[in-house]
Amino acid sequence: MLALDPGGTTGLAQGWWHADGALDFTSWELETLEALAAVEQFASAPRGSPRAVVCESWTPRPGIRTFQPEALESIGAARYLCWQYHVPFTLQSPADAKRFATNAKLKILGWRNPSPGGHADDAARHLMVYAVQHGLVDPAVFLPAGLDQVD
Secondary structure: OEEEEOOOEEEEEEEEEOOOOOEEEEEEEEEHHHHHHHHHHHHHOOOOOOOOEEEEOOOOOOOOOOOOHHHHHHHHHHHHHHHHOOOOEEEEOHHHHHHHOOHHHHHHHOOOOOOOOOHHHHHHHHHHHHHHHOOOOOHHHHOOOOOOOOO
16 A cells, blocks of 8 residues: 655655565655656556555645645646556545544554654555554554453
């Protein structure tokens, strides 16, 4: 799976789940066009295991003074690349990802990767939400020890 936090600097997070349940994870930041090249490379890779791209949504709203054309353009370009290569594409709200995928939870999974703009961690948040929603990460790993035992 590949997750994106789009913008002038784009956060990317990638997870590979192996048949034995093991997981390889990495996250990084790239400039917009480099990030889209990474999306195309991911989407166009030879078919094997199922793939998906999850992306933070961004909607311009009245009163918001920051306009990010790179975010909107990246979302559209990533959606197109996924369509072209038949890879599922999902949008997630930034608020939903930040509410659920806290820094503490990223750290539990070993996914915390602080960067100057925080974009690598933001992409990891979207990957985490998608992975939990699709049964790739058991949310019980976030429970304090002992709370997962019911009498």
